[in-house]
Structures are given as structure tokens and as C-alpha cells.
Amino acid sequence: MWKYYTLLSALFAAFASILAKIGFKGISGDVATAVRTVVTLVIA
Template identity: 60%
Template sequence: MWKLYAVLSALFAALTAILAKLGIKGVDSNLATAIRTVVIVFLAWSVAFLSGGLNGISSLTKQNWIFLLSSGLATGLSWLFYYKAISLGPVSQVAPIDKSSIVITLILSFFVLGEQFSLKTLLAGLLISAGTFLMLWN
């Protein structure tokens, strides 16, 4: 089931890039990010409420809070920089650079989480890197 969710995530991430580029014309990138964030906050809290996820909030540890808040900060900074980049450049070039985060995630998962690379994972990471550079090569 996680693979279906991953595919849906990729689909909506692609839509995000296109819709954002269309919506950001003539709009300050920080304002656009703020508007997007309000929608996301409303959606996320609604889903958490409707699914009963709020019941677990009292069981969060200090470590949970630190890492979840840090993740939120990283997400916010990513969005701010992404919206600034697409406001200044072509989304067809910004998106591949943004998606190079996949390779950075692979590297961090190895060093921080101790996850192991298979030969297939290593090759895929190299191909993603090569594809990103190829798309940006003028």
C-alpha cells in the first residue's frame, strides 16, 4: 500500500509545481508560500481530526516534538526557496534540481539512519544525479 501512496505523492508533487507556477505570476513568492501553507495546515488538521489522529498528541515525547518541529522548519524553508526559484526560473529546470533531494535523502538515510544501499539503490541514485545534470546542461 505504501507504493500507491508514494505514487500519489509524486503525482500531487508534480501538480504542485505546475499549479504553483501558474498561480505565482505577479505574486510575491513569500505571499504565495504563506497562502499555500494555510491551505495545507487546514487540510492536515482536518485529516488528523477526522481520522482520530489527534488522540495520540498527548503521547508525543520531547524527542518527537523536537524532530517533528525541525522537520516542519525544514519543510517551510524548502517551500520558501522552491517558490522563490519557480518565480525566477523555469519550473522544468527548478523541479529536477528540487528532486535531487532524492539523492541527498539516500545519502542522509545511509549516514543518519544507518539504512543500507543495495546495488540497485546506488545505481538509481547515480542515474537520478546524471539525469538532473543532463537536464540542466545547456
């Protein structure tokens, strides 16, 4: 069962990384971090 949690954790980390590289070019770093955190919490 832990293998599924590990896979999901890796997928969520990859998704957060992709969000970090897309579309946050004109926004400050603090706001981008807050948005990534909220998206990660919603998905989790």
C-alpha cells in the same frame, strides 16, 4: 500499499509544481508559497 502512497505523493508534488508555474506571476514569493501549501494540505 506503499506503492499507492508513493504514487500519490509524486502526483501531489507535480500538482504543486504546476501551481507554482501557473498564475503566480504578479504575487510575492511568500504569498505564492502560502497558497501552494494550503492547496497541498487541502488535497492531502
